[in-house]
Amino acid sequence: MKKLLAGNEAIARGAWEAGVLFASGYPGTPSTEILENFVRYPGVYGEWAPNEKVALDAAIGAAYAGRRALATMKHVGLNVAADAFYYVSMTGTESALVVVSADDPQMHSSQNEQDNRNFARFARVPCLDPSDSQEAKDMVIAAYDLSEQFDTPVMLRPTTRISHSFTMVELGERQEHPTRVHRFPRNAKKYVMVPANARPRHYFIEERLEKLKAFAETFPFNRVEWRDLDLGIVTNGVAYQYAREVFPNASILKLGMSFPVPMQMIADFARRVKRLIVLEELDPFIEDFMRMAGIQVEGKSIFPLCGELNPAIVRERAIAAGLLPPGSALPKASIPELPPLPARPPVLCPGCPHRSVFWAIKKLHLPVNGDIGCYTLGVVPPLEAIETTGCMGASIGVAHGASKSSGKKHVAVIGDSTFFHTGMPALVNAVYNRSPVITVIMDNRVTAMTGDQPNPGTGKTLQGEETVAIDFEPLVKAMGVKHVAKVDAYNEAEVEAALKAFKKLDEPSVVIAERPCALLPEVRKTYQPLHVDLGKCDGCGVCLNTGCPALLHSIEIHEESGRYKVEIDPLLCTGCELCAQVCPQEAISFRAQADHFGYETHL
Amino acid sequence: MEAINFLLAGVGGQGVLTASNILAEVGVLAGYDVKKSEVHGMSQRGGNVTSHVRWGKTVYSPLIGVGEVDYLLAFEALESLRYLNMLRPTAKIITDDHRITPITVTTGNAVYPERGQIDGWLRQVTADVFWVPGVSLAEGMGNARVANIIVLGFLSRLLDVPEQMWQEAIVRWVPGKVLALNQEALARGSSLAAAAR
Secondary structure (H helix, E strand, O other), X not given: OEEEEEHHHHHHHHHHHOOOOEEEEOOOOOOOHHHHHHOOOOOOEEEEOOOHHHHHHHHHHHHHOOOOEEEXXXXXXXXXXXXXXXXXXXXXXXXXXXXXXXXXXXXXXXXXXXXXXXXXXXXOOOEXXXXXXXXXXHHHHHHHHHHHHHOOOEEEOOEHHHHOXXXXXXXXXXXXXXXXXXXXXXXXXXXXXXXXXXXXXXXXXXXXXXXXXXXXXXXXXXXXXOOEEEEEEEEOOOHHHHHHHHOOOEEEEEEOXXXXXXHHHHHHHXXXXXXEEEXXXXXXXXXXHHHHOOOOOEOOOOOOOOOOOOHHHHXXXXXXXXXXXXXXXXXXXXXXXXXXXXXXXXXXXXXXXXXXHHHHHHOOOOOEEOOOOHHHHHHOOOOOXXXXXXXXXXXXXXXXXXXXXXXXXXXXXXXXXXXXXXXXXXXXXXXXXXXXXXXXEEEOOOEOOOOOEOOOOOOEOOOOOEOXXXXXXXXXXXXXXXXXXXXXXXXXXXXXXXXXXXXXXXXXXXXXXXXXXXXXXXXXOOOOOOOEOOOOOOOXXXXXXXXXXXXXXXXXXXXXXXXXXXXXXXXXXXXXXXXXXXXXXXXXXOHHHHHXXXXXXXX | OOOEEEEEEEEOXXXXXXXXXXXXXXXHHOOOEEEEEEOOOHHHOOOEEEEEEEEEOOXXXXXXOOOOEEEEEEOOOHHHHOOHHHEEEEEEEEEEOOOOOOHHHHOOOOOOOOHHHXXXXXXXXXXXXXXXXXXXXXXXXXXXXXXXXXXXXXHHHHOXXXXXXXXXXXXXXXXXXXXXXXXXXXXXXXXXXXXXX
16 A cells, blocks of 8 residues: 655654564654654554663663664754764664664754764764655665664664655555564673773674675665766765756666665766766765775765755756756746845744743843753844753753853753753753852743653653653752742743842752643643733833734824834734733733633633 | 646645645545655744645655746745745746734834735736635634635646545545535635636
8 A cells, every 4th residue: 555654654664564662762853753653553662762862772772672673863863872872883782773863954953964974984883865755664674674684773864855755655564573582681792891892892893894885785775777878876865856856867876875885886887977976965975985985976066065955956056067958947937026025933932931931031131051942942033032052951061161160140041851851960060060050941841842742741651651740849959959949931020030039149040930832732722812902002012022923013003102002813822921911001911801802712 | 747846835833734735645646646845843933834745747856946836825925925936937826815924024124015016026927826815714614724725725726636536635634523614615715716717
């Protein structure tokens, strides 16, 4: 049966068909939907870990215990899991292990654009790059066989364009791979990486790499499509599709395995074509191997190094480089000259509990170090409340270092999931090394940015089972923080009072600002739009500075000030009341009053 | 045959991705190779959202190239203007006249163009510009959320695919309790197109 599947759905399907029993990951665009889809299949176990390193360790444990295992993460997640990725390359496993690293060229939702094929090379791990959903599914299955055949973890590297594109997939059946391991292996030479054991394992992985190089020459996902010999294109991943689209007559060497590359195959292909190019996204990875082998080739001299490729870029660059005749540009519609269109930047949602917290933090007039999550949008005008954002968990460490070195107080802003991810050791550091950082944990009970996944504070597992909801207050107290305040994020005055009290301290403090994400189904049921009394509104615009998308200019103008009065979009307003709390004219109704206007909640 | 390329554009929360799922499904039911591509993540937080849907005998790229869009479906008036450089000279534009004011406009940093201006610009690209009062019609039907299906219904009349395949795709993608409403929305859109021709 054929079905239209997203790349991530296909990877989940492939893992299920390959008999995977255990999966662990941390949510991160574009990888998140792999585990969400995987756990819908019968007979499998999947979980969210607090971070990617823990996820990979867990998957390694399952593979040591003889169960086919999967770890999923986005590209920067592999930075966090790099330690585990390298040691498992050294040890190998009992049953197969596949690590999915979903790269994000163009940084659609990421802080950097790293090419994780480099990680495969670094750790001597084979890397497979699917070019559509069918291949994504088939390659997962091939990866499990490869892992067992060579005693190596295998990296599958989809990109955003593969993970989030839907293409047709032929579905298969599940092949069970019952474990042959009946007790956990006692094999210190292989699994205990003290130096004396690790040294011979380095020889093992280098020898394994030589075997993999030979295998790459016959791997069926590396294939040549002979057409016209004037132009030969070596390509991989989604770039293959652009090659087919833009150069329908060119010969193509498509590499399903981007590390190690089949050098003999490449050399043979290079010999037969007149002009040879490499078409690959991001780094000149395949190109560099070809150059090192002395093959004359063009790649990044033609195509961009930064950003995602697409058919338009490939065509344009190909024409400029003389790969296509000048007349092969597509006829375009004639476009009128438009003024700059109003931008529509992503913003904190209406009712987002982070908004009131940022509003209060701004009143402290302290530098704010931010973190990775929805609350990174606190940087967008009009809030503009964040000075730095680097990677997961960086807020507290950066705030500590800046504060300790300059003697100035800093605020670190971090979400609940990010705090569990890598914020905890940084808070321990701030306590241990005594810096007066105010850490604000924006606790909305879920990992919201990636679509409200449960985390260790939620009380639910990935498979929907009830579990412990880890409570921040005793947690941070046990970590040595003496000053802890738990506040309702929707109560601006309460948040502000707690922050101002802590501003006076010269010890670390933590404000836990609680309120569930406004997008959660149970919260949606409580939406109740507020209303502006146009008789009272004087158009001062204070409420608009909250950046809430539900607040709009009305058509009425305040006579004295000449400014537009504000109205509230009843379809967007959730009734969080921040605007009502900050309105100097008390022109905005609170929920209790809103009933009088006859609005109904949208249930 | 060359692929038929649809570019869907709107604002996060408008059901752009549901509409593109249905459109892709119709292509599958009609026997085409289909690819569909979109980006999740930051763009869902009130930002602009696009989805590329391609039908063809064999479709390679999941992304449509510049100058290759046959049908632009905009679910919000301003969004109809953002991707005009992607259109083929023969493209058709279907746009909802609904306006969602961007934060840059509310805060006084940008001006939302008038409908007449937008219409004028669109008509410089192609004579085939169709305005659909999707959101207002949908509100009249009791649920603004089916505006996306009204726009799809309009498109359905411009394509050579049997009506029953559209209905089947809707059945596959829409939950049972709002199915009848969505079916009605499809029919509304379709009859609007019939009247416009």
